[in-house]
Amino acid sequence: MNKILIIGATSAIAEATARRYAAQAAAFYLVGRRQPRLQAIAEDLRVRGAALAQFESLDLNALGQHAAMLDRAEQALGGLDLVLIAHGTLPDQQAIRDSVELSLQEFHTNALSVIALCTLLAPRLESRGGGALAVISSVAGDRGRASNTIYGSAKAAVSTYLSGLRQRLHGSGVLVLTIKPGLVDTPMTQSFKKGPLWAQPDDIARGIVRAVERRRSVVYLPSIWRLIMWVVRSIPEGIFVHLKF
Amino acid sequence: MIGQPGSWGRYPPARHSVVAVHDRGAPLRLEPDQRYLPYGNGRSYGDSCLNPEGALLVARGLDRYIAFDPEHGILRCEAGVLLSEIQELSVPRGWFLPVTPGTQQVTVGGAIANDVHGKNHHAAGTFGDHLRCFELLRSDGERRLCSRQHHADWFRATVGGLGLTGLICWAELQLRRIDGPDITGETLRFANLDEFFELSRQSDRSHEYTVAWIDCLARGAALGRGLFMRGGHSPGGSTRTPRAALLRMPFTPPLPLVNRFSLRLFNTLYYRLPRHARWRAHYRPFLYPLDGIANWNRMYGPRGFFQYQCVVPPAAATDAVRELLAQIAAHHSGSFLSVLKVFGERPAAGLLSFARPGATLALDFPNHGAPTLALLERLDRVVGAAGGAVYPAKDARMSGASFKAYFPAWQQFRDYVDPRFSSGFWRRVMEQE
Numbered sequence: 001m002n003k004i005l006i007i008g009a010t011s012a013i014a015e016a017t018a019r020r021y022a023a024q025a026a027a028f029y030l031v032g033r034r035q036p037r038l039q040a041i042a043e044d045l046r047v048r049g050a051a052l053a054q055f056e057s058l059d060l061n062a063l064g065q066h067a068a069m070l071d072r073a074e075q076a077l078g079g080l081d082l083v084l085i086a087h088g089t090l091p092d093q094q095a096i097r098d099s100v101e102l103s104l105q106e107f108h109t110n111a112l113s114v115i116a117l118c119t120l121l122a123p124r125l126e127s128r129g130g131g132a133l134a135v136i137s138s139v140a141g142d143r144g145r146a147s148n149t150i151y152g153s154a155k156a157a158v159s160t161y162l163s164g165l166r167q168r169l170h171g172s173g174v175l176v177l178t179i180k181p182g183l184v185d186t187p188m189t190q191s192f193k194k195g196p197l198w199a200q201p202d203d204i205a206r207g208i209v210r211a212v213e214r215r216r217s218v219v220y221l222p223s224i225w226r227l228i229m230w231v232v233r234s235i236p237e238g239i240f241v242h243l244k245f
Numbered sequence: 246m247i248g249q250p251g252s253w254g255r256y257p258p259a260r261h262s263v264v265a266v267h268d269r270g271a272p273l274r275l276e277p278d279q280r281y282l283p284y285g286n287g288r289s290y291g292d293s294c295l296n297p298e299g300a301l302l303v304a305r306g307l308d309r310y311i312a313f314d315p316e317h318g319i320l321r322c323e324a325g326v327l328l329s330e331i332q333e334l335s336v337p338r339g340w341f342l343p344v345t346p347g348t349q350q351v352t353v354g355g356a357i358a359n360d361v362h363g364k365n366h367h368a369a370g371t372f373g374d375h376l377r378c379f380e381l382l383r384s385d386g387e388r389r390l391c392s393r394q395h396h397a398d399w400f401r402a403t404v405g406g407l408g409l410t411g412l413i414c415w416a417e418l419q420l421r422r423i424d425g426p427d428i429t430g431e432t433l434r435f436a437n438l439d440e441f442f443e444l445s446r447q448s449d450r451s452h453e454y455t456v457a458w459i460d461c462l463a464r465g466a467a468l469g470r471g472l473f474m475r476g477g478h479s480p481g482g483s484t485r486t487p488r489a490a491l492l493r494m495p496f497t498p499p500l501p502l503v504n505r506f507s508l509r510l511f512n513t514l515y516y517r518l519p520r521h522a523r524w525r526a527h528y529r530p531f532l533y534p535l536d537g538i539a540n541w542n543r544m545y546g547p548r549g550f551f552q553y554q555c556v557v558p559p560a561a562a563t564d565a566v567r568e569l570l571a572q573i574a575a576h577h578s579g580s581f582l583s584v585l586k587v588f589g590e591r592p593a594a595g596l597l598s599f600a601r602p603g604a605t606l607a608l609d610f611p612n613h614g615a616p617t618l619a620l621l622e623r624l625d626r627v628v629g630a631a632g633g634a635v636y637p638a639k640d641a642r643m644s645g646a647s648f649k650a651y652f653p654a655w656q657q658f659r660d661y662v663d664p665r666f667s668s669g670f671w672r673r674v675m676e677q678e
Binding site for chain 2: 012036037040041043044047048187190
């Protein structure tokens, strides 16, 4: 895994993952929205041992620009071994609840732009006959809740799409990995009150590197969330509607 | 970060609002009527890293490297990078931090703000002596690139400036070459203070690292006995790389585990047990012995502890250290790890730098309330009479009058304090007598 494209490279989980691969002298192409942040991360990865760290800033909601960006990334790296899709936003559900426009915009960022990227990446990786597509979804996609209706349903769309894509690419040599982090202490969740279930970005990064290495399909990180979400999914809807969490 | 930030001595307890800083290029978002203090990894012992009822700019998120020149050993990194992280990166490439304190779990920003020293002060000075430049972000949004050439006055105020002059965003350090991760050295027993000072005099010429463990309970003829350790970097590969932390304190015991009985037992055994006079070890257990026990500060129980570190000038050193040790032994208090070292002659890098010529003594005291505070006040009187100083990074109780006597440059320093920045320590020593 030494030619790595990271989309949403300024996310805390993506950055922690990149650091782990940088120590193994990987080459990076970093895509994100904020140019100065990308530059800071690229410099950091170079010092940590990255063979290459190029970056470009792009609004990933501009779907029409995805193909050209992927061309540039493939050219810069000389191929793709691993693509990590990590971009996303965590909207304040209260704030967007009554707005169609804001709701769809969040859905666009968290679901449609991801599916669009995967649509373009699948044939590229398939023709290569190998490599890995790792996408950060969320435990929030396992069941809808009032506090994250849009975020959760967008992540559900991503998880379901990846499940289908995995089936399609089965036998092609391409790994499709769905990553479902639980609660992670990142700038995205800065305003949340933290408890013992909260993990650090590097804990998630370690799990991602291991899951790619072991060619897993779906990982909950930390793994306790597989059990937690099994319980959450098992609650009958008639009871679930009364719950507040 | 998870949980409320505190200080390493777990005293005083304090509540803060927390602002996490992740982006060195972003402006500070400050609220009106709030006072701020940069917070690194919380390894300061007392209240110099606390800002009770105010806000902390938690800067551990500034943990990116910016550039490393492997030919000249110049490293530029953000201020929240830990010294342990730098060593992990640089040691395999043949470079080492020129100065590190007794723990490497501190941030670069914290190392600058306290102008920390190590076992090689006599040879290498303080952290600030190897600092090439840094960027200081003020609450008014101005960014100052400070070095010995540019904004030299801000450089001197910020080195040892306790985080009060602004937020250090990044810094550039000069590392030193090493040929391998190991240290070779010797451990020598000494029977009293005169022997210690004689060993120091000899060893400081021949060895880069020198430090002594003192039996703080020994009295009478045995007063000042201990073990002198001296060593230096050694060429060749490592014999073995130790794990980061071998042990950890999993919880806080209801009472301190350090008491007069456990202390006497430990100190007597530690002094008497046969040991190898010459050794070769990985740098970690030699330079950072307590990093091998994660959360060792919990050992002192829920009320926390005080660390006391002072320096007394060379002329008065023998008498003052003897008096300090006599006071401590009479109180049956102190710690397993009591450290004595002679500082070098190098002038201080910062206005409020602690390290200065003389002998420095450091040890912990479990917090038993008034009796402990009274003992520390008595120690302060000895230090003050000798013309010495107490280390703010380790302090939670020195009086304003003591601080002003220990750090005569405080008035000059005051002009550089950011109007929106403050700390529990600073308010205590400025507002109280």
